[in-house]
Amino acid sequence: MHSPQPTSALDIQQLAKNYGKLPVLQPLDLTVQRGECFGLVGKNGAGKTTLIKCLLDFCDIDGGAIHILGVPHSETPARRPLAYLPESFMPPHALTGRDFLQYMLALRELPYVEEQACAMCVALDLDPQALTRQARSYSKGMTQKLGLAASFLSPAELFVLDEPMSGLDPKARALLKRQLALLKLAGKTVFFSSHVLADVEEICDRMAILHDGKLAFVGTTAECRAEFNGETLEAAYLSCIEDI
Numbered sequence: 137m138h139s140p141q142p143t144s145a146l147d148i149q150q151l152a153k154n155y156g157k158l159p160v161l162q163p164l165d166l167t168v169q170r171g172e173c174f175g176l177v178g179k180n181g182a183g184k185t186t187l188i189k190c191l192l193d194f195c196d197i198d199g200g201a202i203h204i205l206g207v208p209h210s211e212t213p214a215r216r217p218l219a220y221l222p223e224s225f226m227p228p229h230a231l232t233g234r235d236f237l238q239y240m241l242a243l244r245e246l247p248y249v250e251e252q253a254c255a256m257c258v259a260l261d262l263d264p265q266a267l268t269r270q271a272r273s274y275s276k277g278m279t280q281k282l283g284l285a286a287s288f289l290s291p292a293e294l295f296v297l298d299e300p301m302s303g304l305d306p307k308a309r310a311l312l313k314r315q316l317a318l319l320k321l322a323g324k325t326v327f328f329s330s331h332v333l334a335d336v337e338e339i340c341d342r343m344a345i346l347h348d349g350k351l352a353f354v355g356t357t358a359e360c361r362a363e364f365n366g367e368t369l370e371a372a373y374l375s376c377i378e379d380i
Contacts, residue, residue, distance in 0.1 A: 142206035145170045145294050145325035146191065152199035153183075153190055160186050162349045163199060168327055168342075170293075172207075173320050175336035176329040177373065178346035184329040185223055187346065188298050192220060205293060219292035223299045223329075225283040233262075233282050236271060256285045257329045259315060260319060261308045276303035277362035288315055297328035301335060313339055333369045349378045 146168040153161040168174045180185050189195045191202050193210050202209035205217055215332050227236045238248040254264040263279035271279065280303040285297060301309050316326055316339055330336055335344050337357045345353040345360070353360055353376050357369050364379070366372025 137233055142203075143170060144168065144203070145205055146170070146327060147203040147206075148187075149202075150200035151187070151190060151197060151202060152185055154198045155333070156370070160349050161190065164349075164351045166344060166351060166354065168325065170325055171320065171323050172341045173316060173326045173339055174328075174345040175340040176327070176346060177331070177333060177336055177343060178329075179331075179377070182346045183349045184346055188296060188329065192296065193377060217293040218296055219287040219290045219294070220296045221283045221298065221300055221301065222286050225279060227271040227279065227282060230270060231266035233268055233274075236282060237286055237289065241289060244290055246290075246366070253285070254291065256289055257281070259311060260284055260288075261311050276296070277305060277308060280304055281308060284315070288319075294325045294327065297326065299330060300328050301330060301332060309335070331357065333373055337369045345373060345376050352376050 144167050145156055146166065148164065148166040148327065150163040150165060151161055152159070152163045165347045176184050176187070186195070187358070190197050191204065191209055192215065204214040207214040218371045227233075234248075234253070236255050241248050257267065260281045262278060262285065266274065266282075271282070274282065280300075284300060285295075287297070300312060304312060313335070319326055340357065341346060342354065342356055343360065346353055353363065355363070360366070360376070364372040364375040366375055
């Protein structure tokens with residue numbers, strides 16, 4: 137018999153992380169369900185990127201446990217079903233866009249299909265002709281679109297995106313939101329960090345506010361507005377972090 141699939145995509149229990157004697161993440165618990173679009177928000181230095189690095193086992197944790205689709209995060213199989221885009225994505229400058237996509241797909245033992253790659257570029261407002269150029273010639277926005285294309289071309293179950301809207305113009309932001317909606321319709325899980333509360337309110341099922349290494353709120357955006365008596369999500373967010 138096959139064991140049932142876990143209902144949670146991410147299960148974080150009492151996660152703690154210190155840099156030297158400085159606590160960056162104080163023991164926190166967070167669960168992201170399969171099929172959710174979940175937004176992590178907080179000011180610079182709140183610990184968002186550190187939390188993502190911990191769950192991807194890019195750095196040691198100082199306490200607690202993390203499971204990805206039921207598998208301990210430090211085990212290699214935990215990373216097979218996920219796609220990740222870092223906050224400061226930078227492909228190797230000497231590679232063309234096509235070279236980079238081919239390389240990323242090869243890591244998953246998948247073929248590069250030109251039609252699929254071009255279609256994904258168009259869906260993200262990246263001119264397919266850019267795939268013939270070296271990444272060194274790309275603008276910030278083009279670089280971000282290439283990283284997103286590489287992520288979305290993978291058959292992942294969980295997408296971990298650190299500030300995915302960074303460097304995108306309004307059209308590209310709208311197209312990215314469309315892609316995230318399509319992932320959700322396909323039953324995929326999206327976990328992303330953002331500074332833009334309007335994006336979180338528009339596309340996320342639930343959100344978390346991380347402040348000074350602690351989770352100050354976890355729930356829907358409507359629950360956040362209600363709990364902190366905010367007419368807007370921005371007002372609720374400010375009230376939340378000022379009350380701590």
